[in-house]
Amino acid sequence: xxxYLPLAFAALLLxxxxxxxxxxxxxxxxxxxxxxxxxxxxxxxxxxxxxxWLLSDVEIRAAESNRLVITYRRHGKGSDETACHEILIDPxxxxxxAE
Amino acid sequence: xxxxxxxxSIELLAIVFAILQWGIGVRTDEAKxxxxxxxxxxxxxxxxxxxxxxxxxxxxxxxxVSATLLLQxxxxxxxxxxxxxxxxxxxxxxxxxxxxxxxxxxxxxxxxVFNAVEGLVxxxxxxxxxxxxxxxxxxxxxxxxxxxxxxxSGYQAALYLPAVIVALHKSGARWKEIALYAFGPLALLALYxxxxxxxxxxxxxxxxxxxxxxxxxRLTVFGGLITFSGSGIVSILGVIGLLRLRNFAVLGSFIxxxxxILLSNSPYYAVLLCPMLVLGAxxxxxxxxxHWILVPLTAVVAFFLIHVPQRSPLVTAMTNxxxxxxPVLLVGPFGHEAQYMxxxxxxxxxxxxxxxxxxxxxxxxxxxxxxxxxxHMEEKTSAKGVVVYERSR
Numbered sequence: 104x105x106x107y108l109p110l111a112f113a114a115l116l117l118x119x120x121x122x123x124x125x126x127x128x129x130x131x132x133x134x135x136x137x138x139x140x141x142x143x144x145x146x147x148x149x150x151x152x153x154x155x156w157l158l159s160d161v162e163i164r165a166a167e168s169n170r171l172v173i174t175y176r177r178h179g180k181g182s183d184e185t186a187c188h189e190i191l192i193d194p195x196x197x198x199x200x201a202e
Numbered sequence: 203x204x205x206x207x208x209x210x211s212i213e214l215l216a217i218v219f220a221i222l223q224w225g226i227g228v229r230t231d232e233a234k235x236x237x238x239x240x241x242x243x244x245x246x247x248x249x250x251x252x253x254x255x256x257x258x259x260x261x262x263x264x265x266x267v268s269a270t271l272l273l274q275x276x277x278x279x280x281x282x283x284x285x286x287x288x289x290x291x292x293x294x295x296x297x298x299x300x301x302x303x304x305x306x307x308x309x310x311x312x313x314x315v316f317n318a319v320e321g322l323v324x325x326x327x328x329x330x331x332x333x334x335x336x337x338x339x340x341x342x343x344x345x346x347x348x349x350x351x352x353x354x355s356g357y358q359a360a361l362y363l364p365a366v367i368v369a370l371h372k373s374g375a376r377w378k379e380i381a382l383y384a385f386g387p388l389a390l391l392a393l394y395x396x397x398x399x400x401x402x403x404x405x406x407x408x409x410x411x412x413x414x415x416x417x418x419x420r421l422t423v424f425g426g427l428i429t430f431s432g433s434g435i436v437s438i439l440g441v442i443g444l445l446r447l448r449n450f451a452v453l454g455s456f457i458x459x460x461x462x463i464l465l466s467n468s469p470y471y472a473v474l475l476c477p478m479l480v481l482g483a484x485x486x487x488x489x490x491x492x493h494w495i496l497v498p499l500t501a502v503v504a505f506f507l508i509h510v511p512q513r514s515p516l517v518t519a520m521t522n523x524x525x526x527x528x529p530v531l532l533v534g535p536f537g538h539e540a541q542y543m544x545x546x547x548x549x550x551x552x553x554x555x556x557x558x559x560x561x562x563x564x565x566x567x568x569x570x571x572x573x574x575x576x577x578h579m580e581e582k583t584s585a586k587g588v589v590v591y592e593r594s595r
Contacts, residue, residue: 105339105340106339108339108340108342108343109339109342109343109379109382109383111343112343112346112347112382112383112386113382113386115350116350116382116386116387116389116390119390120389120390120393123390123393123394123396123397124393126397127393127396127397130397130399133399134396149552151548152548152550152551152552152553153550153552153553153554153557154553154554154557155531155547155548155549155550155553155554155557155558156548157541157546157548158400159234159239159240159241159400159538160239162240163399177545178237178238178239178538178541179237179255179541179542179544179545179546180237180255180256180260180542181255181256182256
């Protein structure tokens with residue numbers, strides 16, 4: 104039984120690794136295209152300024168050619184207000200995620 | 203009986219320091235962890251802290267946990283010192299809470315504190331485990347899990363990699379098991395960093411901050427930090443002991459931590475050096491009575507090195523708000539402690555008017571009386587550059 108422990112550990116790492124890789128793939132445009140990265144960052148900053156958000160409350164879930172899918176979570180004591188939004192990159196605008 | 207008295211004495215000290223830190227109030231980095239704000243550190247520990255943010259006394263609770271873990275770690279020093287120099291184990295144990303970095307960080311909710319304790323566990327494992335010829339699968343698995351949890355809690359845990367490698371090697375692990383248990387979690391940490399662009403930006407920013415500093419400037423700051431870390435006395439003895447000992451686990455971890463501190467220059471990382479310095483000091487073949495002279499001397503130096511941090515003026519200001527459940531508009535630079543004190547709206551010139559209008563109060567860290575007039579608010583309090591305005595009734 105004990106000799107399977109390395110396999111169990113490897114499986115745990117593999118599961119976490121696959122989950123993280125999927126996440127990296129969903130935002131890979133931010134890493135490979137510097138022009139897209141600067142446009143997307145500017146759009147995100149503009150929306151955050153208009154909404155009074157802190158950028159640390161924003162999590163980018165997906166970066167697509169013309170939009171960002173984000174989760175906004177207002178961190179505070181007790182239950183946090185959380186919502187999914189789409190940010191159109193050009194021109195920057197904010198809409199709730201489609202159900 | 204003596205051990206029971208020692209345990210409760212240390213715990214009493216932990217309670218005192220937790221309450222002292224609680225009185226100072228929450229600071230920006232602490233708020234970030236208590237609310238599990240997702241940067242820069244991975245989520246394991248801050249996630250657990252975040253789950254408790256509904257608790258009425260969450261801050262005090264985690265301060266007690268932090269102080270207890272850090273100060274009670276003295277037992278690990280005692281355990282290791284007992285093996286090396288049994289007649290000086292108690293004196294070496296007492297040196298741990300007398301390190302200025304340990305005393306000043308006891309009761310703070312900082313990831314570095316938890317990483318220092320985890321580092322001490324790995325160092326103790328590396329020094330205490332007796333070399334095995336056949337692999338101990340359970341021991342390696344447990345070390346791997348703790349290493350994964352440590353790295354999943356804070357990037358600085360990686361500085362103790364040499365201790366983890368030695369502990370695994372002594373547990374009978376061959377290179378493929380060392381690669382799996384020690385380097386597998388590190389690879390996962392790299393993946394996590396790329397999956398969270400804000401974390402990556404912050405880590406790169408921290409490593410590259412103060413780039414204008416010369417090597418002499420960096421060494422001067424580092425000298426100050428290492429002196430603070432071991433209250434001067436333990437710092438000097440620790441470094442001499444480490445150089446004499448030449449143990450890969452302890453010296454390797456010290457070099458990694460020293461290199462990181464040299465790059466980042468952050469005072470709260472001083473605690474990361476303490477495990478190696480105290481173990482190095484324990485190794486020095488000094489006559490027994492010397493250790494008992496060093497203990498009060500270290501205590502005196504620690505007393506002069508420790509400074510009490512100031513309460514954040516923002517925390518004081520926001521404590522005075524009449525309604526903390528209503529949105530607060532913040533004008534000027536502020537830290538995450540504001541989020542811990544209330545619901546925050548960040549001011550900008552392009553903020554939508556309807557969102558600005560939803561704020562019931564205005565807190566300014568820069569001159570903003572014009573905004574207060576526009577929003578029909580009256581000044582309520584003003585202290586240390588932070589002014590609070592509330593809606594006129």
